[in-house]
Amino acid sequence: MHNCSPDAWADIADLSAERLGTWRNAGPVVVTEIVAGVMRAWAHPDVEVLRTRRADVNTQEAHPEPNHQPDPVRNLELAQRATTDPTRESRSAHTQALALKLCRHAYRAGAQDVREGLALAAATDEGVLADVWGELASLRLDDALGLRDGSEDAWQTLLNFDSRERKILENRTFAIGEPLTLGALGEMLIVTRERIRQIERRIKDELQERLASRHACAPIANHAARLRRQLGTLAPNKAVTAALIEAVPDGADTELRRGVLLDLAGPYRLNDGFWQRATELADLKATLAQRVDEAWTDMEVEQLLESSNVVSAHRAACVAALPLHRFDDRMLVWMGSLADKSHRVLRVHGEPMTREQLHAAVGADVNFRSLLMQVQSDDRFRRMGLNSYGLTEWGGEEYTTIADEIEQAIERRGGRAAVEELVEELVELFGVSPQSVRSYAGSRRFVRQTDGTLAVATDSHTSINVVRMPPESDRDLIRHHGAWAVRIVVDRDVLRGSGRPVRTAIAQAAGVWPGEARTIELQNGSAQITWRGTQPTLGSTRVLVETLGCADGDLLFIPLEDGAKAFAVASAELTAVGGVARLAREIGLPSDAQLAAIATAVGLPADASPADLRTRLRARRQSDLEALVPDGAEADDHVLLDELMQLGE
Numbered sequence: 001m002h003n004c005s006p007d008a009w010a011d012i013a014d015l016s017a018e019r020l021g022t023w024r025n026a027g028p029v030v031v032t033e034i035v036a037g038v039m040r041a042w043a044h045p046d047v048e049v050l051r052t053r054r055a056d057v058n059t060q061e062a063h064p065e066p067n068h069q070p071d072p073v074r075n076l077e078l079a080q081r082a083t084t085d086p087t088r089e090s091r092s093a094h095t096q097a098l099a100l101k102l103c104r105h106a107y108r109a110g111a112q113d114v115r116e117g118l119a120l121a122a123a124t125d126e127g128v129l130a131d132v133w134g135e136l137a138s139l140r141l142d143d144a145l146g147l148r149d150g151s152e153d154a155w156q157t158l159l160n161f162d163s164r165e166r167k168i169l170e171n172r173t174f175a176i177g178e179p180l181t182l183g184a185l186g187e188m189l190i191v192t193r194e195r196i197r198q199i200e201r202r203i204k205d206e207l208q209e210r211l212a213s214r215h216a217c218a219p220i221a222n223h224a225a226r227l228r229r230q231l232g233t234l235a236p237n238k239a240v241t242a243a244l245i246e247a248v249p250d251g252a253d254t255e256l257r258r259g260v261l262l263d264l265a266g267p268y269r270l271n272d273g274f275w276q277r278a279t280e281l282a283d284l285k286a287t288l289a290q291r292v293d294e295a296w297t298d299m300e301v302e303q304l305l306e307s308s309n310v311v312s313a314h315r316a317a318c319v320a321a322l323p324l325h326r327f328d329d330r331m332l333v334w335m336g337s338l339a340d341k342s343h344r345v346l347r348v349h350g351e352p353m354t355r356e357q358l359h360a361a362v363g364a365d366v367n368f369r370s371l372l373m374q375v376q377s378d379d380r381f382r383r384m385g386l387n388s389y390g391l392t393e394w395g396g397e398e399y400t401t402i403a404d405e406i407e408q409a410i411e412r413r414g415g416r417a418a419v420e421e422l423v424e425e426l427v428e429l430f431g432v433s434p435q436s437v438r439s440y441a442g443s444r445r446f447v448r449q450t451d452g453t454l455a456v457a458t459d460s461h462t463s464i465n466v467v468r469m470p471p472e473s474d475r476d477l478i479r480h481h482g483a484w485a486v487r488i489v490v491d492r493d494v495l496r497g498s499g500r501p502v503r504t505a506i507a508q509a510a511g512v513w514p515g516e517a518r519t520i521e522l523q524n525g526s527a528q529i530t531w532r533g534t535q536p537t538l539g540s541t542r543v544l545v546e547t548l549g550c551a552d553g554d555l556l557f558i559p560l561e562d563g564a565k566a567f568a569v570a571s572a573e574l575t576a577v578g579g580v581a582r583l584a585r586e587i588g589l590p591s592d593a594q595l596a597a598i599a600t601a602v603g604l605p606a607d608a609s610p611a612d613l614r615t616r617l618r619a620r621r622q623s624d625l626e627a628l629v630p631d632g633a634e635a636d637d638h639v640l641l642d643e644l645m646q647l648g649e
Helices: 006-013 018-020 026-042 047-052 074-084 087-106 112-123 128-135 152-157 163-173 182-189 194-211 215-231 235-246 253-267 280-290 296-306 312-321 338-349 355-363 368-376 402-410 419-432 434-441 492-496 504-509 544-550 571-575 579-586 595-601 611-620 637-645
Strands: 234-236 268-271 273-276 324-326 330-333 381-385 388-391 446-448 454-455 475-481 484-489 514-523 525-529 556-561 565-571
Touching: 006 026, 128 194, 152 194, 152 215, 163 182, 163 194, 163 253, 182 194, 194 215, 215 235, 215 253, 234 235, 234 280, 234 312, 234 504, 234 525, 235 253, 235 273, 235 312, 253 268, 273 312, 280 296, 280 312, 280 454, 296 312, 324 338, 330 338, 338 355, 338 368, 338 381, 338 388, 355 388, 368 525, 381 544, 402 419, 402 434, 402 446, 402 454, 402 492, 419 454, 446 595, 475 504, 475 556, 475 595, 492 544, 504 525, 504 556, 504 595, 514 556, 525 544, 544 556, 571 579, 579 595, 595 611
Parallel strands: none
Antiparallel strands: 234 273, 268 273, 324 330, 381 388, 446 454, 475 484, 484 556, 514 525, 556 565
């Protein structure tokens, strides 16, 4: 086709004009194929066209001699006469006439082959070439092929099956909803599963053969191809429904026809609210899972969807269906645990965030306590301040307690430091309040030097004489599952995270003695008991309070054994019951607990009498709980005296 040799034209002539109906109406390549078909018709005139025009031509033209050669000029005239005829042949002849006219003018304009002629015509802005090109390019293919308004004929031709075959097509092969199984169809049609399989295979082959070979079925292929371009590889159910209604209005065989179009265009299957070709949505999710730690820009997400042939009209809906979360100007892959998501947020943010900021970034609908618990128990995170967290990979100093930080700051300065220097440093590093630093600096853990500086106190400075106190004598120690637990009434100080002094019996029950500290690692958090000065202290329990959802007036129980689990009793539960049930809830037992369990919880034998229980509660200075024990024999005075003698701080 790159020159005008007879052989090149012969190659073109081998193409059939019938192929004209299969080409799209656009571009030089398309018109190249159209002209190829025209050359075939030009070399071999359409006998049907000549027959219908015999009244307008002489006998010699209508019945050529055996050795008569085709006259292209005369053929062009015949085609031009046919342009006003509404038949398919006349439309085809009109198309051929335009293509021949384009070739003639392109040749006169210097083109040597059809390809060059089409390129020249497409580049021409005015003149005969431009006019012919514009008219040819704007022809409706269904007009040229005689298929205008032929959709109903197409469907009748394609779906011409008997009633049993149509039931298989409607309920299984092209079912838009859940298709019937072979067994269900077999029961419906009273045949075997294998027979259904055979019939389905045969009618699918027949349907494909009709689509490929029958000219009347071309409109269905056209609808399917346009639907494929409109939907892409992935489209929300709403968009597909609208497209199908437009392509196949309500009428006879509506659902079947729409199912056929969806199958020919895709095939599409509904999954997770999207019609997909193959497993497109799952494939996109798999791609994101492979790059889970990357932060995506909007352009990168757009490119991902474009590479998967998701059309632009459906990309926003697709993004909403993918595990993506917008933070700042990036999209994060939103898979994994709360700790995984927090890790990605912090990496993008690039600096420590408060608990509240992190919670807002991960999602306000996320449980705050669960988020905090996961972050605090994950080695990828580091507490950078009283209320802030960063990533371990960033390095930097980890915040512990204010007293520990004061001691470390003093050591960094060679053993002595001015109080105001310590205040300034710790406030800047960890965001703690200046008053808290000054308060901890005044404890017995530190000693003021003659020059006004602060130093860490020696063991002799902090040592005190301690008498061992039995845990059952302390009103805030309750025995649960074989271990002692601290009972704390939640108040404003607890809620805001303040630590508090505790009695020596509690520290001793935790195994802590003067000069020592211990962190109790629980299933849902941790608690720290420190004995640096004259009195032991329990560190902040704010994390446990938040994890358990405690409010003012609730009871918090903190086991003194690693691996146990802290728990709480809501104040509403306490006021809802009375008597023994109230007593049981007050010490953290179920409301239906018996006196034997209550006695064990306060360190008595399980067979202790009500009188013994009342005596024990009175000795623990819990008269409010004593009043809840049912009436019984009073305890002997000497028993009460023994209990009281064991108390003391």
